[in-house]
Amino acid sequence: MAELVEFLPNAASRAEWGRYHAFRRLENAEFRPDEPLAPDDVVEVREKRSDPFNWSRSFHVVQGDVVVAQLEAAGPRPASPEYPTNRHLLWAAGYVLQAHRRQGIALTWVPRVVGLLEEYGATVLSSYAEDDTGHGLMRRLGAEAKMVERQSRLDLRALDWDMVARWIAESEAGAEGARLELYTPWVPEEQLEEYCAAMNELMNTMPFEGLDHGDIVTSPAVVLEWRDRMRLTGTINPTCLVRDADGTIVGMTDTIKHDYEPGIVRQNFTGVHLRARGRGLGKWLKAAMLEHIRRAHPDTIWLSTENAGSNAPMLSINQALGYRLHRTVTFYQVALETLRRSS
Numbered sequence: 006m007a008e009l010v011e012f013l014p015n016a017a018s019r020a021e022w023g024r025y026h027a028f029r030r031l032e033n034a035e036f037r038p039d040e041p042l043a044p045d046d047v048v049e050v051r052e053k054r055s056d057p058f059n060w061s062r063s064f065h066v067v068q069g070d071v072v073v074a075q076l077e078a079a080g081p082r083p084a085s086p087e088y089p090t091n092r093h094l095l096w097a098a099g100y101v102l103q104a105h106r107r108q109g110i111a112l113t114w115v116p117r118v119v120g121l122l123e124e125y126g127a128t129v130l131s132s133y134a135e136d137d138t139g140h141g142l143m144r145r146l147g148a149e150a151k152m153v154e155r156q157s158r159l160d161l162r163a164l165d166w167d168m169v170a171r172w173i174a175e176s177e178a179g180a181e182g183a184r185l186e187l188y189t190p191w192v193p194e195e196q197l198e199e200y201c202a203a204m205n206e207l208m209n210t211m212p213f214e215g216l217d218h219g220d221i222v223t224s225p226a227v228v229l230e231w232r233d234r235m236r237l238t239g240t241i242n243p244t245c246l247v248r249d250a251d252g253t254i255v256g257m258t259d260t261i262k263h264d265y266e267p268g269i270v271r272q273n274f275t276g277v278h279l280r281a282r283g284r285g286l287g288k289w290l291k292a293a294m295l296e297h298i299r300r301a302h303p304d305t306i307w308l309s310t311e312n313a314g315s316n317a318p319m320l321s322i323n324q325a326l327g328y329r330l331h332r333t334v335t336f337y338q339v340a341l342e343t344l345r346r347s348s
Contacts, residue, residue, distance in 0.1 A: 007073065007110065009117060012063040014052040022049065025065065028072035032100050041266050047238045054234060058085040058227055060125075064117060066101075066110055074101040076114045078121050086227065090219030095127035111142050119344055128341045129217055133334050140335065146347045148339035152214040153314040157328040158307045159272075161299070164327055169292045176289030182250025183286070185293055189301065190241035191232060197225035200246070203254035207276035212313045217338055239264030243301070245294050247277075247286050255281035258290040262302060270298055272310035275319060287322050295326075 012025060026045050033042040043051075052063075060082050066074035076099040081088045097118050101110050118130060132148065134140045143150075176185075192200045201223050208221040235242065240263050247256035258275040272294075277286045298305050310328065312319050 007066050007068045007108075007113075009064055009066055009076070009113065012065050012075075014049070014063075020070075024067075024070060024072050028065070028075060028102070031102055032075070035103055036100060041269065043263075044265050047265055050237045051234065054237065056082075056234075057230060058082055058087075062121070064114070066105075066113075068105070073105040074110050075099055076117065078118065080125055080127060086222040086224050087219060090222075092126060092219075093128045094131055094217065094219065095122050095125060095129070096131050097121070098132050106138065112145075115146065115344065115347060119341065122341045122344070129338055130341070130344055131216075131336065131338050133336045135332060135334050143335075143337040143339075146339055147343040148337035149215075150335050151216040151338050152336040154311050154334045154336065155314050155320065155330055156309065156311045156332045156334060157323055158309050158331045159323070159326055159328045160307050161295075161305055164295070166299070169295050169326075172285070172288045172292035173296065176285050176292070179285065180289075181284065183255070183281075183284075184248050185289060186246045186248065187243070187293065187297055188246070189243040189297070192244050192246070194225075194229070197228055199254065200257075201225055201228060203246075203257065204274075207257060207278060208274060210276065210279065211274075212315045214313055214315055216336055242273075243294070243297060245290050245297070247281075247290060249281060256286040256290055258294050260294060260298070260308075268304050268306040270302060270305050270308050272308045282318075287318065291322055291326065 012021065017025070022045075026048070029048070030042060033040065058081065059079060061077065061079040064076040064078075065072045066076075076097065078095060078097040080095045081091050083092075085091075095118075097114075099111060099114060122128065122130060130148070132143065134143050205220075205222055211221075232242070240261060242259055242261060244257065244259040246254050249255045256275075256277040259273045261271040261273055263269075263271075275287060275290055277290075295308075298308070308328075309331070310323065311334075312323065314320075314333070
């Protein structure tokens with residue numbers, strides 16, 4: 006008999022942590038065999054630390070003494086600057102080990118998810134799917150596909166570094182007074198007010214296709230909390246900014262580098278302000294960051310990045326660099342009332 010139990014990181018016994026880690030290893034081997042698995046100690050540190058801006062909860066399906074599936078849910082807390090426009094959204098996703106599928110396990114989660122939506126006052130569930138099983142479940146629950154995301158990889162061993170150097174030289178020559186700044190391990194604290202304001206403006210220009218979403222809002226307090234969490238797990242956030250001739254930030258790109266992922270760098274957000282587009286600043290940012298990675302992390306084999314399928318300008322730059330599609334992820338949403346009827 007399978008049982009759905011909430012996993013409480015700060016109260017979990019060593020045996021409970023052990024069976025969770027065993028599940029993580031099997032899930033990674035099945036679902037992400039080409040991705041490194043975060044070490045046990047990193048996961049424990051990360052999950053035991055409370056986040057004042059976002060809540061997250063995890064539920065395990067246990068058969069005997071084995072975790073065979075996991076359901077995770079998350080959303081903003083009232084202290085988050087995103088709460089006013091995102092409080093109606095709840096994120097949930099799960100995974101059932103292949104040997105335990107076709108037993109209806111995922112459908113047993115629906116009442117729990119409905120309960121979480123009601124508990125947190127949310128009215129829309131967001132989730133995602135990558136394979137036929139996941140797409141089928143989403144459709145059965147009445148969810149609608151809202152956005153398709155392209156996850157791509159760049160193999161640095163095949164990168165045309167002469168082209169990268171040309172992009173930098175051409176950008177510097179045509180900068181029209183703009184200048185590029187590189188910060189590592191992250192943007193200095195004294196610049197966070199300006200950086201967050203620019204990030205909020207730029208990130209809210211990203212295409213979300215049909216996805217119901219609130220405003221993307223960050224603040225110095227949110228960034229500092231995120232950095233404290235990164236320090237605990239040996240993670241840094243190298244960032245490039247472009248300032249226009251008047252000193253304002255008109256473009257940025259940032260990456261994530263985990264100590265526990267040798268050979269890999271995660272490319273995060275890249276954006277250029279509407280008033281500064283058409284000047285090649287996106288190419289400048291991407292190329293400058295690649296040169297930094299080459300110098301600072303010479304063991305890097307590949308970078309990964311994600312873009313909405315409709316984000317043509319960024320996809321064009323990525324494809325010119327040699328990013329190749331690795332997988333597609335479809336994001337779904339379903340209203341609480343629809344979910345209630347399917348439970």
